[in-house]
Amino acid sequence: MHLNTQAPRPVRASNRTMGVVVAAVLLLVGGLILANPERAGAAADPVISRGKAATASSSETSALGPQNAFDGDQATRWASAEGKDPQWIRVDLGADATVSRVKLSWEAAYAKVYRVEISPDGSTWTRLANETAGNGGTDDWTALSGKGRYLRVYGTARGTAYGYSLHEVEVYGTPGGGTPPGTGAFTVVAAGDIAAQCTASDSGCAHPKTAALAQRINPKFYLTMGDNQYDDARIADYRAYYDKSWGVFKDKTHPVPGNHETYDPAGPLSGYKSYFGAVAYPQGKSYYSFNEGNWHFIALDSNSFDQKAQIDWLKADLAANGKQCIAAYWHHPLYSSGGHGNDPVGRPVWNILYGAKADLVLNGHDHHYERFAPQDPNGKATSDGITEIVGGMGGAEPYEIENVQPNSQKRISGPYGVLKLDFTDSGYSWTYVDTDGKTQDTSPKYTCH
Template structure:
């Protein structure tokens, strides 16, 4: 009857009122006869409404994947135009027995697509497949599969545009919200030790160090300019070591531009102070794993050197973790005094291509978070989330030129980033030295 279709269950379609009535009657009768044990499946609850969604691309920030799960028939997700394949995925929050999936296409529909389910967001199993789609509404009422993630993978466009869905509805029975696994906390800051001590009431880095130590994370990250002004080894020992040095053995640092000003040579004081902690692989850049996360420490002073770029590409190619975070000094985007730094763009392009999740920076002495964006500054659900955490102790910089996709900016209040990681996502708080949360991020799911 359907020579071009998979042997998996076929969708039902709506075209005219008369056809709808006839189709519904035939469907009910056929289901009762052919699937008597599934007669109650239509009563299974809708699981996908309002759940976190990601996509391979979005045409623009107003057409993000969350629109396909908001229950509003006027909003939609749209992929980039003219490219195959494209996908949209939803995290149901827990493993579920999937019994039905309904899709409502905009004019830019899929001629061919698969509906897939996954337990971990990495390995996918096919629930249904269409090879002769013609848009409208596709209802797959008798699918059967188990998993936490459901994805619609478009493989052939029905138009010259992209793929666009008003709604994706996933029905079934959930096992409930599972406990977070692989959870750990990290404290991060950049631009830390001014040449002052706790005896000076205006000295901030003793207070940020006390806060960081009180949080007691799995480990600490620094985003460069760890020691002012010239990062000499004598200054590291006189200032940084008296505060943030208390947990040096749990710290994963990177250098900033001030580390290059050392009269003894670029990074000499930095390398002498941190030793193998900062050079575990013999270079000023390195990587390590924790839980389901791969962390990459980069030296943005030498982004123009092919050795580091080649290493980064090879490191990402070998990575087996689902989530990727990187930290370095110079931000590609910033609303502060230094502003955007294009030296980081080539690295962003590599990270974006590897579906990295999070970028931590310093350099500008303020706190700022951005919505996920691509290397060209276009908001997109599969983009990198950038945080500037340059309030570790250096004199604050004012906000000067607010950048697109900047969601929150704080200047003048010293503090640290308290980042919470799980096997599948992350979130954070910016905590002031008074112990109070100054900003709380959304919860993000790894790409």
């Protein structure tokens, strides 16, 4: 038992406690519980932090993000940047809750001095527990009494030369004060560069196969990343080709246009707008946004990134966003190792999204699959960067990989397929699945910024 002869404070039980003392304490606690039924109820409070949205002051790598401390898995962990104080990790409990206990499972890099705090709004913090001589292992703070929506562990002095690292942070208590805003996990299927001028009667025609795969996955909805119909996206071609494959689930699709949609002799985006109608223009423009769960999705028209109207709209849309997680998608990738290569048209948009702490960008244009490590708009790898995926393998002829870009982690050219994206209230991951149903690539698990 960690004893403090100064002012009373919550109890913190260390895993280095002598066995005989633990036995005596258990006997004592047993007697107290019998004498205090209210305390017995508190001891049985459930874990209310598991799987909830988490953030941190820093992460050593994207694979050691804060979500790992709330996944119930002792084999995963959060690790802060090394050699820097202070550092913190925070969880959003989803609604106001009464917290009675916090259990911390430290990795070898532990905190010597830290505090546990609670807040109703993520700005004003009240201290629940304070440690000034931490020695790692497991810290189990019981007999706490605090109310709030956000809880954080705030470290001010490291116990080692490394950083701060926690396998698990378990918050126990009783929810109250409203229903958590999250609506659980959902799956999305996405692809770009889809309908060549062929049909299922041609064995070499790929887009009917990617459509069948997409339909088997049965996602919440579908995204397209432009060049939906080749070669010049006439309405007659949309009806003859795209409509026979991906058009089967048009009412569940959130598309964006590509450069081929601008080639329509009837006018740029004429066939695209005629075919999709309000599906592609729900807000009266070729760019729009929508929400699902704890995610805000932004569909952009990269053919008109030079137009002030779209940029102003994007800034206003992000300013009004109330969701924690942000994904954006358009046609031309800022970074690509394929034949088209990097397209700087997207850099101003990346700057805006990065400033808003966006998480994910999906693109097409190059006909291959590629995933990048999180990076900033200038291509510098950073844990708070945006993750980009090129997913242009929906049915158009594949392009070769030509010039591998920095931060490119995986590249596949050849097998047609779709992105199967799995979203939660606090993070995301995905697989690239080919038309035979085989998983060609699996991403790391990422936490929303």
